[in-house]
Amino acid sequence: MSSTISTPVADGYTLADAGDFIADYTAWLWGCGATCTRIEKNAGRIARALGYDICITIMPKHISLTLSDPSAGCRAIYQRAMVNCGINFDLNARLSALSWKIADKKLSFSQARQLLEEIIATPYPTTQLTVLLTSLANASFCRLFGGDADAMLVVFAATFAGFELKGMLLKAGLDVRLVFMMCAFVSTIVAVGAQLFGWGATPDIAIATSVLYLIPGVPYINSASDLIDRHYLCAMSRFMDACVLTACLSIGMCAGLSLMELSSI
């Protein structure tokens, strides 16, 4: 993926080693949901600590970086496909901490490479605690929109069912858009129970908020954040990704409402 210029420098790494390392690092940082500003800052920090100048081009599916060695007068271009690992702030925090460890010379290059491998190999399974907290979060959302206690209970159950299904389907390797449609469909069907059985005074709020746990909030915020930093292509890409997922959950919800013979809420 790179033109090969191997200029040996102190501490046992070459321009090619550093380029591969930073390219991997930035691809994972994007994948875990970092903003373009953070990617540029962290990558620049690492490159400077290793003694190189860097110029980064961030595209929605790929990253391209030009690393140059001012002392040797040589440069090379490295490209990577972005990693698709889902929003993960723990990964973001650990990768950011790694960049500072390199900048503060607390790690040698080989140790930094080893730590990066450890960080990206860490599994992040969805635990039952996450399912419980998400269900509670969506029930709280229902309350914020004016739902009563019955509606909150229904939303809790709808979210629990949908989120469990989401975990199973993603594990089975289904396309994320299809997963969003199916989860929204199931959550809506569960929530419609409030209307059918006359539970509580706000069944409409229960139905409307039952799918809000699927709204891709972080990509929407990241998109606007990139827009402010004039990364227009990335901003548009993240916005469109979020819109597609929102459309998928709306389709799932509409299908659920149609099946239960409710035209709208």
Added chain:
Amino acid sequence: MDILLQNIIEDGFFAAMAAIGFASISHTPPRTFIVCGLAAAAGHALRYVMMSPSLGNIHIVLASTAAAFVIGLIAVLLAPVVRVPAEACLFPSLLPMIPGMYAYRSIEALISCVSSASPDNAGSLYSLAFNSITCLLIVLGMVIGANIPIFLFKKISFQATR
């Protein structure tokens, strides 16, 4: 007045619950949960007060921007304490204010627009424009408000994990 105070506290409490739950979806380190909850409670309660007809009666876009500024301030100042990037505290705290209902209703109106060619269906077009523009402006306002503290305290924001 007592009921209003109770409503404000309740709003902050449920916003905190929502922020912690959404933080867990995004694999935020658990040590960050308390900061997310605190920031979301403060921001959401402030928005509630600002939007309340008997108090501020301010439009949702402006109120969201001001609330996001407060959330950003808390997140940026407390991120170094829990040693995570400011975004890890900031984004989950903002999520309870994401206009999910507006986003959903925009798509619903979009689908409705093509469901009938009758001029009587013009209401769907209005609904699409109103909901999508409001949704966009709220998100933009929130991000601008939340980013101001990041730019004001740049050194703290980007050195939190050092």
